[in-house]
Amino acid sequence: DAGITQSPRHKVTETGTPVTLRCHQTENHRYMYWYRQDPGHGLRLIHYSYGVKDTDKGEVSDGYSVSRSKTEDFLLTLESATSSQTSVYFCAISGPGTDYEQYFGPGTRLTVT
Amino acid sequence: AQRVTQPEKLLSVFKGAPVELKCNYSYSGSPELFWYVQYSRQRLQLLLRHISRESIKGFTADLNKGETSFHLKKPFAQEEDSAMYYCALRTTSYDKVIFGPGTSLSVIP
Numbered sequence: 001d002a003g004i005t006q007s008p009r010h011k012v013t014e015t016g017t018p019v020t021l022r023c024h025q026t027e028n029h030r031y032m033y034w035y036r037q038d039p040g041h042g043l044r045l046i047h048y049s050y051g052v053k054d055t056d057k058g059e060v061s062d063g064y065s066v067s068r069s070k071t072e073d074f075l076l077t078l079e080s081a082t083s084s085q086t087s088v089y090f091c092a093i094s095g096p097g098t099d100y101e102q103y104f105g106p107g108t109r110l111t112v113t
Numbered sequence: 114a115q116r117v118t119q120p121e122k123l124l125s126v127f128k129g130a131p132v133e134l135k136c137n138y139s140y141s142g143s144p145e146l147f148w149y150v151q152y153s154r155q156r157l158q159l160l161l162r163h164i165s166r167e168s169i170k171g172f173t174a175d176l177n178k179g180e181t182s183f184h185l186k187k188p189f190a191q192e193e194d195s196a197m198y199y200c201a202l203r204t205t206s207y208d209k210v211i212f213g214p215g216t217s218l219s220v221i222p
Contacts, residue, residue: 031208040122042199042214043157050208057210090157094208102149102155102201102210 003027006091006105014113019078021108023091025071030095031074032059032074033102034066049074049093083113115140117202117213125189127220134185134216136174136200141175143204146183148174152196155217160185160198190220 003026013019023032035058036048045058047066055066064084065077078085091105116139125130138144148160161169162178163183174185183200200213 033210035212038217040214042119043212045209045211046215048209092157094210100145100203101147101159101162 004103004105006089006108008108011106011111012086012111012113013081015082016080019081019110020080021076021089021091021110023074023076023105025093026072027103028092029093029097029103031093032068033092033094034076035092036092037087038046046076046089047111049063053058060082064093067073071098077111081110083112086112088112115176115202115204115211116213117200119198119213119216121216122214123217123219125221127221128192129189132187132190132194132218134198134200134218136183136185136213138181138183138200138202140202140204142205144176144178146174146176147201147203147210148172148183148185149199150196151199158201190218192220192222194218195220196208200208201213 005024007022034082035043038045044060046064049055049068089108092102092108094100094102146163149157150160151157170210172187174183176183197215197217198216202211
């Protein structure tokens with residue numbers, strides 16, 4: 001499974017609380033991504049990283065922030081969770097070593113009540 | 114604008130019938146296109162990419178730049194093909210990949 005894990009795998013939280021999801025890789029790949037998966041919308045890019053401390057916004061970045069302080073970890077933070085952020089979140093990695101194929105984590109199911 | 118569309122949310126076919134999952138894209142640069150698949154309770158994974166021109170699990174896809182399409186085809190569907198299929202476009206901007214909304218394929222025994 002390409003050495004990529006996500007934690008937690010499931011989380012239920014209340015509206016207004018902060019939430020941090022973690023993506024960890026053991027492959028030393030340059031690029032890391034956070035997507036959300038919703039019925040009818042497919043996978044939408046939230047944020048991505050092209051190196052340590054180098055991040056940029058995707059198409060649905062409002063309400064989310066990210067940090068990458070070391071190559072192996074990419075954190076996604078919901079500063080104040082809302083019900084519209086209930087979703088399945090996927091992390092992915094890629095780089096020259098993958099021939100730019102994206103490898104995905106197992107996903108985190110987040111429910112905001 | 115960079116965009117990937119998949120017009121069918123759901124597609125049902127009988128086992129042994131041909132299947133075609135449609136994908137269209139818009140991109141001003143030279144496109145690199147992929148099909149990813151997500152089987153039940155498994156991770157999203159690459160099925161094929163247009164530059165390799167391979168046939169994976171009997172699936173093929175041809176890039177048609179004139180019609181801006183990258184349709185996925187298989188002549189004889191199998192039950193194990195039931196899954197969610199995503200068409201994706203890789204851009205040259207920091208290796209961003211744009212996914213379509215996905216098509217859920219159901220193969221009826």
